[in-house]
Amino acid sequence: MDVRIQLHVDGEWRALTVDTRTTLLDALRDRLGVMSAKKGCDHGQCGACTVLLDGRRATTCLALAVAYDGAEITTAQGLTNGGMPHPVSQAFLDHDGFQCGYCTPGQVCSAVGMLDEVKAGQPSYVTRDLARSVELNDEEIRERMSGNLCRCGAYVNIVAAIREVAR
């Protein structure tokens, strides 16, 4: 079954026809040529396909494109700062927060979404007192970023990059 949808991707409206079986990830990559969101496990277990979906970080491999008609999507490619890298992307560069780089766009989107969640006062599983505001220490960063796997094992530098931006 084909359905006509529109997606606002990295600042631009894009119209496309998708089969109902198409995931948001496949729509981005195969139909719109937006290769920044990566396909890792394709089962919601690795976080490589993370984007900002209507402003919140979300995996796109288990989301059906047809269910997100009209959505606003920002991929790591669309996270720019007046032609310069976004501060989170820059921090990943400064701290060697990657090796092969395949998980990095998902990590960057996830980190941007995560910092907004902290700003909004959202707790995590390791937050000691749910009634108090959150202090973003390394334990909190690790827990909040646990949905993004890095098989090169750059975790220590990813935490350092995020710690710097959070300051």
Add this chain to the structure above:
Amino acid sequence: MIPFEYLRAEDAASAVAAVASRPTAAFLGAGTNLVDHMKLGVASPELLVDVSRLPFDEVEPLPGGGVRIGAAVRNSDLAADPILRSRYPAVSRALLAGASAQLRNLATTGGNLLQRTRCVYFQDVTTPCNKREPGSGCSAIDGYTRYHAILGASSACVATHPSDLAVALTALDATVVVLGVHGERQIPLADFYRLPGDDPHRDTVLEHGELIIAVDLPDLPFAARSTYRKVRDRASYAFALVSVAAALDVADGSVRDARVAFGGVAHKPWRATRAEEVLRGAPISDESFLQAAEAELAGARPLAGNEFKVPMARNTLVAVLRELAQEEAR
């Protein structure tokens, strides 16, 4: 994945009518479990009725002091809700223990309750599984049992229920509000999930076409002293080996009342009524907590390969009760 039709529901009644009238139709929340099953060939609906945008996205107080949680409230929003965090912290913590932040931003309350077991054999269509294909056999019983049940299992199925949220809601006496073609009904969560018996195909007592529209938490003041602890193979983003949700009402050095449920040990969230009975009136001590755990786990029947879950469940419950007993009253 087989081709399917997609329908965005206009309202709850038409969504229910659309699914109820077609045996191969299914409701779609965020799809974080269902779409995965469709990719794996575990589920193959011919019509998806998207209910994720129905107006069930509020957490609101109920007359009488309880709270109603809309079925479409996202897991992350529910976990961060100020009422849940202060009055039912076990529910917040259970949600925060589940999945990852980018999945919690999508996943709905109703969908969380209806997610299916992560038994590897259930998810692998090349192996026999009575839950996926009734009568085909159980590959888990003599297979890899690390994540399987120690309580309430049958010779047909030893799968465990994967939801963290459901464990906390079961402990705190929540009720599921369901809409069907004949109207609304309320089902206590304790009666909502089934044990596998001879028919592990069905996880819950829901009829085809019945839609969860809300979950009600009763007024339970001592739930302010509640928590959820999850023990898993890695520190985060993994399903439970064992989990415990508990609430404790303490006065003058003894337990006045308690609510306890285990996760990761059975086909459903396991309400530990025997442990609660032992706790009521008992002095606050590790000995009482140990007796409570042992009373509940006396009926445990571990499989070859998951015997470790019995002491793990016992120790986790004791640790959680100790933590709650020491917590300052709010």
